[in-house]
Amino acid sequence: MRFDRDDYSLVDEPSGTAPTRRRRGTAAALALAAIVPLGFAGWIGWHAAADDHGSRSGADTAQASLTAGGSGASTPDGPDAAGGSPSASASSSSAAPPTDRSGAVTTGRPLAGKVIVIDPGHNPGNVDYPRQINSTVFVGNGSKACDTTGTSTNSGYSEARYTLDVARRLRALLQSEGAKVILTQDGNLPWGPCVTQRAQIANAAHADASISIHADGAPGSDYGFHVILPAAVHTGGVDNRSIVGPSRTLGLDLRAAFAKATHERYATYINHGTGLDVRSDLGGLNLSKVPKVFIECGNMRNFGDAARMTSPSWRQLAAQGLASGLTAFLAR
Structure with missing residues (x-):
């Protein structure tokens, strides 16, 4: 959201020889x-x-020790929301198919061996913890609020609910392709985590890619989506220069795939309608050591964008676009 985004102040072989007698x-x-x-x-x-082994997928989430809160998994938002596939176990006298360090089966799955961190922007509970989310954190070139509440549609559908729903749908799609997926929060934390911790989760996981999912809160006449890329920041003990190039590639892949899947146009109000923005004020990008971008999926204050984002079927298209973009980037 624009007014307080990011830091805001996703054989059988019997030989059968003939008998001799x-x-x-x-x-x-x-x-x-x-x-x-x-x-x-x-x-x-x-x-x-x-x-059965190939269909196995875990719902990996960030450890609650990063902030106060429980660790239970939440159900997706709304009856049409998608969740991760259930775990299963199988016994066999034969050896199991080979797996990699992520636990994914390595045969025939395009994202096997890849680790992806999805960051659902904000948290539905932030509104109840103003003191915690308004505390400041250092992001290399300045200080920012730990987190904010995010924006909402005019009818009250919050950005935090939107981002969490799309993140869960995206997780299910990526896991089906063999990726290990970690969410920075899955509705299991009362607030936050802070923007610094969101970056740390992806860094600690040595993620191959990370995406922060948001929606904007621009004036109602503005519409469209855009991808935010990291500017180079080398100050205050922070140096993200190594991820600026790959993050741009990730952003371009996501921009193309999201537009194709959703038919959403590039934002009319950011950077001359290019669908891209470069920023140095977002802690989630400044502190990242892995390729990472933000996506503002639309303007929640615009009537048309709001109608799309409140539709479960469109949120599924949004998740599919993000999954396609991540797959294109990781297949390079």
């Missing part, structure tokens, strides 16, 4: 008849276990 043919045939079904059953069991 005719009188043993019947016994050999009976033995073979018994072995083949058993071998075929074992083959089916292995593949069932492999398929």
Whole structure:
């Protein structure tokens, strides 16, 4: 949101040799008849276990020790919201398919081995903790509020609810492609976390990419989405210069994929309608050590954008666009 964004002040092989003596043919045939079904059953069991293993996905979230709060997983916002796929366990006498350091099966899944951090902007509970979220944190080139409440549509649908719903939908899509996905908060914290901690979560995970999901609060006549890229910041013990280039590539991939999936136009009010903005005042970008961008998915104060963002089906399109952009970037 514009007025207080980011820091705001997402085989069977029985060889079957012929018997050497005719009188043993019947016994050999009976033995073979018994072995083949058993071998075929074992083959089916292995593949069932492999398929079950491939569908496994965990709902990884940031540790509650970063801020006060519980650690329970929340259900998505609204009846149409998408969640992560359920965990399952399988037993098999055969060896499990190979997995990587993220626990994802490494066969045939484009994001296997990738770690992605999704940062749902703000927190629905922030409004109840003004003292905590208004405390200041150092972001390298200045101080910012720990977090803010975010914006909302004119009818009261909050940015924090929107970002959390899209983040959960995006998580499910990325996990289905084999990625390990971490959310900076999943409705399991009473407020925050602070913008500094949101960056630290991705850094600690050595994420391959990180995205912070937001919506803007510009004047009602303005509309469209834009991606915020990090400017180089090298001061106050902070140096993000190594991630500026890859973050721009990530931003370009996300801009193209989001526009294609949602048919949302580039923001009419930012940087001459290019759909891109470069900023040095956002702690989440200044402090990042991994490729990271923000996306403002639309203007919640604009009637058309608000109608889209309050639609569960459009939020699913938004998540699909973000997933496609991240996949394009990580496939390079």
